[in-house]
Amino acid sequence: MAHPxxxxxxxxxSALGNPGPGGYGIVMMSGKHRKEMSQGYRLTTNNRMExxxxxxxxxxxxxxxxxxxxxxxxxxxADAVEKKWLFGWERNGFKKKKNPDLWQRFLLAYRKHNxxxxxxxxHSNIPENxxxxxxxxxxxxxxxxxxxxxxxxxxNSES
Numbered sequence: 001m002a003h004p005x006x007x008x009x010x011x012x013x014s015a016l017g018n019p020g021p022g023g024y025g026i027v028m029m030s031g032k033h034r035k036e037m038s039q040g041y042r043l044t045t046n047n048r049m050e051x052x053x054x055x056x057x058x059x060x061x062x063x064x065x066x067x068x069x070x071x072x073x074x075x076x077x078a079d080a081v082e083k084k085w086l087f088g089w090e091r092n093g094f095k096k097k098k099n100p101d102l103w104q105r106f107l108l109a110y111r112k113h114n115x116x117x118x119x120x121x122x123h124s125n126i127p128e129n130x131x132x133x134x135x136x137x138x139x140x141x142x143x144x145x146x147x148x149x150x151x152x153x154x155x156n157s158e159s
Contacts, residue, residue, distance in 0.1 A: 004065040004114075005030050009057045011072050012122070012132035013049025014140050021145060022046065024053035025135025027128045028060070035060075036131065040139035044148040049136065050074035051102045058109035068115045073122035073129060081110070082117050101150035 007030040015022035023040035037056060041049070054070055054077055061068070072078050080086040086103060094100035120126055122133065 004063055004067060006067045007061065007069070009054075009068060009070045010126075010128035010132045011050070011053035011057055011070060011074075012129065012136045013046055013051070013053050013074065014133070014136035015044055015046040015049055016137075016140050019043055019045050019151065021140045022049040022148070023136045023139025023142070024049045024056065025132035025137075025139065026053050026057045027131050027135075028057055029128075036135060038135035038139040040142045040145045041148040041151075042145040044151045047074070047076045048099055048102060048148060048151055049140075050077050051099060051106060053132070053136070055102060055106050055109055058106075058113060058115070061109075061113060064112045066113045068113050069118060070115060071118050071120050071126070071129060073120050075119060078117040078119040081115075082119075099150070 007028060010027040011024065013022065013024045021040065021042055022044035023038060026037040028035045050072065054072065057070070058068070089097045089103065090107065094103060097103070120129055122129065
């Protein structure tokens with residue numbers, strides 16, 4: 001039986017103003033394959049875009065059980081998972097935690113694979129991370145921005 005593939009993913013999120021227009025960028029590599037993805041949103045936050053980049057990347061994987069290494073410059077995302085805070089938040093129903101919609105969606109995708117996070121310093125000349133940053137900023141500046149439904153729901157619940 002073939003081993004599940006080993007996949008390297010770089011992600012970045014950006015918000016122009018926080019909140020403001022935002023976007024994410026993704027670079028995925030496995031063997032000789034490489035894929036770049038990005039999307040922009042009208043109103044969102046930097047953390048939501050950092051997390052959404054990871055979610056979209058994981059959701060795009062076709063083979064369950066893949067060995068995935070995700071490089072992110074987001075301590076918010078990397079630490080929540082690697083320091084196991086996320087699993088405590090989940091047990092507590094994400095009470096008083098921001099972005100529960102995205103964290104729940106993340107967990108569904110995360111649990112299908114063998115995922116490790118590696119935190120990297122942003123803007124430190126790591127080529128794929130720099131590409132993700134450019135993709136995220138370009139997406140946030142693009143004319144075809146989507147509505148971040150979860151962020152709107154958050155605004156309504158706090159007003």
